[in-house]
Amino acid sequence: MKIAILGYGNLGRGVEAAIKQNSDMELFAVFTRRNPETVKIQTENAKVLHIDDMLNYKDQIDVLVICGGSATDLPVQTPEYVKYFNVIDSFDTHAKIPEHFENVDKNAQNSGKIGIISVGWDPGMFSLARLYGNAILPNGNDYTFWGKGVSQGHSDAIRRIDGVVDARQYTIPVESAVNAVKNGETPEFTTRQKHTRECFVVVEDGADKNYIEKQIVTMPNYFADYDTTVHFITMEEMKRDHQGLPHGGTVIRSGKTGWDNQNNAIIEYNLKLDSNPEFTSSVLIAYARAAYRLNQKGEKGCKTVFDIPPALLSAQTPEELRKQLL
Amino acid sequence: MKIAILGYGNLGRGVEAAIKQNSDMELFAVFTRRNPETVKIQTENAKVLHIDDMLNYKDQIDVLVICGGSATDLPVQTPEYVKYFNVIDSFDTHAKIPEHFENVDKNAQNSGKIGIISVGWDPGMFSLARLYGNAILPNGNDYTFWGKGVSQGHSDAIRRIDGVVDARQYTIPVESAVNAVKNGETPEFTTRQKHTRECFVVVEDGADKNYIEKQIVTMPNYFADYDTTVHFITMEEMKRDHQGLPHGGTVIRSGKTGWDNQNNAIIEYNLKLDSNPEFTSSVLIAYARAAYRLNQKGEKGCKTVFDIPPALLSAQTPEELRKQLL
Numbered sequence: 001m002k003i004a005i006l007g008y009g010n011l012g013r014g015v016e017a018a019i020k021q022n023s024d025m026e027l028f029a030v031f032t033r034r035n036p037e038t039v040k041i042q043t044e045n046a047k048v049l050h051i052d053d054m055l056n057y058k059d060q061i062d063v064l065v066i067c068g069g070s071a072t073d074l075p076v077q078t079p080e081y082v083k084y085f086n087v088i089d090s091f092d093t094h095a096k097i098p099e100h101f102e103n104v105d106k107n108a109q110n111s112g113k114i115g116i117i118s119v120g121w122d123p124g125m126f127s128l129a130r131l132y133g134n135a136i137l138p139n140g141n142d143y144t145f146w147g148k149g150v151s152q153g154h155s156d157a158i159r160r161i162d163g164v165v166d167a168r169q170y171t172i173p174v175e176s177a178v179n180a181v182k183n184g185e186t187p188e189f190t191t192r193q194k195h196t197r198e199c200f201v202v203v204e205d206g207a208d209k210n211y212i213e214k215q216i217v218t219m220p221n222y223f224a225d226y227d228t229t230v231h232f233i234t235m236e237e238m239k240r241d242h243q244g245l246p247h248g249g250t251v252i253r254s255g256k257t258g259w260d261n262q263n264n265a266i267i268e269y270n271l272k273l274d275s276n277p278e279f280t281s282s283v284l285i286a287y288a289r290a291a292y293r294l295n296q297k298g299e300k301g302c303k304t305v306f307d308i309p310p311a312l313l314s315a316q317t318p319e320e321l322r323k324q325l326l
Numbered sequence: 327m328k329i330a331i332l333g334y335g336n337l338g339r340g341v342e343a344a345i346k347q348n349s350d351m352e353l354f355a356v357f358t359r360r361n362p363e364t365v366k367i368q369t370e371n372a373k374v375l376h377i378d379d380m381l382n383y384k385d386q387i388d389v390l391v392i393c394g395g396s397a398t399d400l401p402v403q404t405p406e407y408v409k410y411f412n413v414i415d416s417f418d419t420h421a422k423i424p425e426h427f428e429n430v431d432k433n434a435q436n437s438g439k440i441g442i443i444s445v446g447w448d449p450g451m452f453s454l455a456r457l458y459g460n461a462i463l464p465n466g467n468d469y470t471f472w473g474k475g476v477s478q479g480h481s482d483a484i485r486r487i488d489g490v491v492d493a494r495q496y497t498i499p500v501e502s503a504v505n506a507v508k509n510g511e512t513p514e515f516t517t518r519q520k521h522t523r524e525c526f527v528v529v530e531d532g533a534d535k536n537y538i539e540k541q542i543v544t545m546p547n548y549f550a551d552y553d554t555t556v557h558f559i560t561m562e563e564m565k566r567d568h569q570g571l572p573h574g575g576t577v578i579r580s581g582k583t584g585w586d587n588q589n590n591a592i593i594e595y596n597l598k599l600d601s602n603p604e605f606t607s608s609v610l611i612a613y614a615r616a617a618y619r620l621n622q623k624g625e626k627g628c629k630t631v632f633d634i635p636p637a638l639l640s641a642q643t644p645e646e647l648r649k650q651l652l
Binding site for chain 2: 094130134136137138139182257259263265268270272273274275279282310313315319
């Protein structure tokens with residue numbers, strides 16, 4: 001299976017590493033908007049090519065993994081490239097998924113290709129946990145907790161404040177809230193009761209720290225609804241202690257079983273990731289295998305993780321899976 | 327969707343309760359080997375009928391949920407009844423799944439029906455957790471811990487000892503082992519290091535408790551490889567404290583991501599169930615919906631949880647699922 005990567009940021013590098021772990025795949029090329037000569041990749045024998053040349057290789061690529069951002073890249077790129085390739089993306093603007101689905105589906109139906117969108121962990125594996133939980137326990141409540149992990153959107157928001165040089169924001173689930181749900185309680189939480197936010201901020205010399213702290217903790221949508229802690233640190237501390245992109249979280253379905261709903265059943269799906277982009281990439285690559293197989297079977301159109309039979313993700317045969325993992 | 331239940335034990339009663347929670351389904355009938363007049367069910371307007379009359383109703387039943395045992399019932403019943411019905415079973419003899427699959431598939435291919443086998447939580451949801459974990463993190467280790475919960479097979483084994491009136495056996499995961507895996511360690515455990523077994527036993531007046539205890543803790547296959555604790559209790563205590571059938575457990579995939587496998591990624595799927603049979607039944611009913619839909623689409627043959635697109639389990643439409651759960 002020949003895979004191409006479009007975009008070589010954190011996610012693209014993660015996809016490259018994930019391909020290396022899967023012996024039935026190889027990296028054909030990385031496509032970039034930059035000058036290809038300036039992009040150094042890790043894989044021997046794979047090309048670095050300019051995005052403008054991509055269509056020249058359409059018959060040599062089984063699946064294109066699109067590693068752009070959800071704000072401006074993916075809404076354009078995924079519908080466009082599914083005209084020529086089987087594609088996978090990690091589109092994560094939850095509210096716009098239905099629209100993105102329609103745009104990709106229309107072009108995929110015409111081209112006869114497969115486009116699997118919103119692949120990763122949320123949306124992605126967490127969505128699957130919610131779906132399985134809801135289907136099995138229709139009488140129940142959903143809880144999703146994120147973290148502890150770095151939120152890149154919130155870190156960026158802090159960096160845009162005047163006087164801020166660098167910032168890292170950690171989202172932290174409130175332990176007592178998680179434990180209450182795990183113990184079968186079904187509280188209704190406010191935003192503040194579920195997560196706290198912790199910020200590590202490097203500022204310019206002479207910057208007004210009180211002003212910056214106030215700008216952060218009162219920022220609408222991002223911080224105002226949370227208990228937020230701000231730590232001012234040096235650039236040395238930032239580089240020493242905050243270079244990783246860990247993340248994770250927990251999806252819990254807390255439901256009732258029995259004729260009189262007398263029994264609790266609690267389903268928990270939990271991720272603990274040293275590298276958020278590398279894990280997302282690993283999920284993308286498993287679904288790339290499914291996209292290829294579906295297309296080989298003559299299927300076409302836009303799909304999500306909800307539509308994919310789990311066996312298609314695995315390099316093992318159905319017989320091996322039934323024998324070894326069922 | 328009209329569902330029929332074959333066998334009205336703990337599992338059959340659980341299926342009846344699960345149907346009540348799903349508004350797109352109704353219980354058509356319970357079929358039994360007993361005299362139907364002696365079987366009292368909870369659902370108004372559903373029939374209790376003898377198993378010998380089942381084929382007379384084959385055109386009125388969308389899915390038959392077979393609630394027999396894996397030792398002798400299911401190997402016969404599932405291949406037989408898939409000749410006439412879409413069927414679901416919870417066949418859980420892991421080593422014999424490939425053979426059972428072949429037997430069901432052959433007859434389902436001929437009849438044009440769907441048979442989904444080995445549905446429940448292990449095999450079932452735990453199998454799915456293993457498959458998704460392996461596909462996403464090919465470089466990793468699998469861990470499955472069971473409990474705390476009642477093992478009915480082990481309880482039965484104790485009851486067969488002379489002088490024992492009743493017994494309940496709890497399987498308990500070793501907390502330090504679970505925590506080591508959750509923390510990213512990848513130890514190789516012996517059987518003894520993963521689980522302990524705790525037994526509550528009621529004996530006849532004058533029985534030799536030392537002898538019985540020794541019979542239990544040295545019993546090959548069941549207890550000899552474990553640290554086993556035996557508590558002798560009264561029948562009153564048994565009835566007061568040990569009437570439930572709780573169970574659960576944890577599947578962990580501990581893997582590596584990154585070009586140099588430098589990062590840990592830990593996926594955990596955890597169940598905590600007040601009622602093991604009711605939860606199994608809830609899973610069966612979600613897959614009954616999938617069986618019906620697959621058959622409506624013209625599909626046939628034997629399937630497992632690995633083959634079923636998750637969206638087919640849910641009463642919601644694909645559009646609703648993408649909007650609300652993705």
